[in-house]
Amino acid sequence: MRLDALGFEHVFDYVDGKKDWIASGLPLEGARSGQKRALDLARTDVPTCHPDGHVGPVRDRLEPGSWRFCVVVDEDRVVHGILTDEAMASNAANIRVADVMELGPSTIRPRSPLETALEHIDDAGGDSILVTTEFGELLGLLYRADVEAHVETASD
């Protein structure tokens, strides 16, 4: 790097670059920074549970009808699966979450455009999609209804 050749002594190389920063969902500046992206509209209070936990405590913790699933994450908030309300209702309290969770939920990156997010929600066949970093760390849950409400408001 020529900066050191110019006499700059404290030079660091952010090797992973802007792509990494964008994928993390951290704030950005620039002409495109104001455009709403997936994480901007995602719910961040989605309930989580650990794969080694048990169904009973998770079921007791959630208010009936409030959430239709709980996201299964590890200590680093990396997504392992989802524990659906059907699984919570049909399994005994002492069953391990990991044994009844659904694997491989669909995810999108935090800076995904809203149009792309809707396409992914359609492809997944549901009404929402998890927003994660490229390493699978949970950032939030994006509902189709929230995207559509935003688009409708923005077009007024």
Added chain:
Amino acid sequence: MRRVGNRLLRTVDREGVRRLVREEGAQLVEVLSPNAYAALHLPGAVNIPLEDIHEEGTRELDRSLPIVVYCYDDL
């Protein structure tokens, strides 16, 4: 650290960048084109395209503060 030619560069990850900015007042330098910089850049970053990294092009940088350079991904 990583070797580029016969030089060793100090590398930093995302959290390292945030710490350098927050605690040491590091200056962020994006070496991409002006168009790429104008679209999206890290908060507070200045744009000095690679071809402008020379005495004149870097005169606005403070030599006493750390400088973090970045591209889109690996330089």
